Amino acid sequence: MSSDKAKTPTFQESAKAYLDNTQLRRNIGHATHTIRDKREQAVGEMPDWEELREAGSNIKQRVMRHLDKYLVQLEKSVQQAGGVVHWAKDGKEANRIILDLVQQKQVEEVVKVKSITTDEIELNKALAKEGIQALETDLAELIVQLAEDEPSHILVPAIHKNRAEIRELFKEKLNQDELSDRPEDLAEAARLYLRKKFLSAKVGISGGNFAVAETGTISVVESEGNGRMCTTLPDTLITVMGLEKIIPTWRDFEVFMQLLPRSATAERMNPYNSFWTGVTDGDGPQEFHLVLLDNGRTNVLADEVGRQTLNCIRCSACLNVCPVYERTGGHAYNSVYPGPIGAILTPQLKGLEDEGAASLPYASSLCGACYEVCPVKINIPEVLVHLRGKIVDEKKRNGGIKQKTNQEHIGMKLMARAFKKRSRYERAQKLARIGQGLFVKDGSISNLPGELAGWTAMRDLKPIPEQTFREWWRQRDE
């Protein structure tokens, strides 16, 4: 996914540092709880929410199982509507295609709508290398860009910054001497700064929320109007989209345009949805390019359990309910896709050889809250467990005899044996009761030795009780 192959740190390594940052934890905690409660309300007023989720999941499943046909159909529809379709195997190729298009227009600046896909391929960096500045126009993305920071949330990328931090940033970077920290004033400062940029922009770059195979219609869902600006004002519009973002027909919007706003911003409908089909004479860009990006997505597609990950419509509801995300924030995931969805998407896109990515499926307590809120019913816990299994299998395959004599492996084998038969299980219990004696202090175990230390590194264990329920029951009969 990322162009440089430098080793990314593991989630566990990064999370430690973020857990110590109390300001960050406060910002993220406030934000996730606010939006979580609002979402519940927005979803609660829909009597047919479950039916919509079912339909959304079904439609995406249909698309994934026949993605080749839909891709070809989409290409044809876009071409018929006057657009040009490009195919990019990876981020590097996508960036080159976009760079070529921008250079043809001889501009030094392009305006951009927030798009995680372009973050994924590091488009801004690639353009900057050739002297082209890609200006982020979403307020939060602008904040992140000006701060030379990284986004920390799919939907509200600057969720980790509070108003005072943003005011300081704007004062310095937008040359605003007098600026209060009222969100209204901060938004006004961004409006003034960006308005000039919009009016002079020749090229706009966007992501896409959905693309309709049947008609070639692309949609961008947003709140601020910067999306409308970028897709309307420039002469040339370039949209970069993961190849999984297809929906079969125009009418399928009736499902997703209900699921997405309520799950994402917890609104009945977000302020602006733009739908365009190729180019329209005399209205908006007269040149339209659609870049379809693979960049690992076909690997995800090939895994029958992992495939459902591609259903994701990037609403971020799973981030907001995740007890892990709430405490670590998005940066600990070291990926543009944080939270539960990132924990399954990133390792599949990057591959499990990447140590950092392979640590992500463990960034979960498997509580299942993410699955419950997912508007397209991605069974995230199922995929997490599936990926954990793959990681262990991979280790076994590559580790050879060393892996087979690994203590964890032997321990798990023994556990499996013990759990297989009641008599064995009860014997094991008795043994453990005797064995634990050395470690129990004041009614809990807080320091296990050697390989087992991980179990008690972060929390205490309850010792095995003196008597099990069954033992008590038998005694009672006697």
Added chain:
Amino acid sequence: MSDSREKILQRVRSALENVPESESPGDVDVSRAYRQEGTLTGDELVTLFAKRVGEYKATVKRIKEEDLQSAVSVSCREQEVEKLVVPPGFSKNWLPDWIQPLNDDPGEPLSNQQLDASDGVVTTCALAVAQTGTIVLDAGEGQGRRVLTLLPDYHLCIVREDQIVELVPEAFVHFEQSVRDDGPPITFISGPSATSDIELNRVEGVHGPRRLEVLIIS
């Protein structure tokens, strides 16, 4: 480039090896048990729409058609709008005589600078959705190019009662044929432009019109 196309399609096909050859997209069941048609009619429907639009902090007024011109006049005065952008096909009878219309003529379209310097824009709409308080524009008569409702800071939109549907699916069905035929740009507008990017505090008005006013005419 076409090389990548073939490679990607090849990768997709091999990823889907386990999907039976005989299976077509239609064989994958899609359950559509959600509500597709509303049950509200008449005044209930209009009231719901007005309420929902109002909840986005847009101004909503219900008026009789014969009072439209004076209502436009009142709204423009309240909002201190003099230079008003007028799309092609918008009835001149609805404009107060004191207003300075900036007519967007297809042969001689207004420049972005002119639009940026205007005080507001008045349009009709193609459809409205009560469930979500949404107005839908499809660049038709009285609505004009997308940019007309984007650069001015004030948008006055006129909705006829018979244009209101209850549910979101009804709106998409409405445009199904025209999208297939001509593919006009379609814009859903639900309240004024807004952001919640700073500490999740909602701020009305970032890049699109900061003030939205809807006149519902019977």
